[in-house]
Amino acid sequence: MSLPKPNMRGMLARRxxxxxxxxxxxSIGCSMVYKLLVAEPxxxxxxxxxxxYDPVKDFNAMREAGVFESVRPSGE
Structure with a gap:
């Protein structure tokens, strides 16, 4: 009783x-999951x-806190 030979022809191409x-x-699945769970939120x-968001209000708060060296607070 001998074992049959494995079919090796075309095996690399199939795999x-x-x-x-x-x-x-x-890769398509992972990109869809990333889009739904990370990008959209x-x-x-x-x-x-x-x-x-009010950029002027934020700027004035940072100016009063002394974040900028070239801009003096309005009280001086």
């Missing part, structure tokens, strides 16, 4: 095709922040 297809599928957070 390579399978691995390339799996890599493509996984980040976009919404930035939009919410800048909707009510």
């Amino acid at each position: 390579t095709t399978f691995h390339i297809a799996m890599a493509f599928t996984l 980040r976009k919404r957070a930035y939009a919410a922040f800048y909707k009510e």
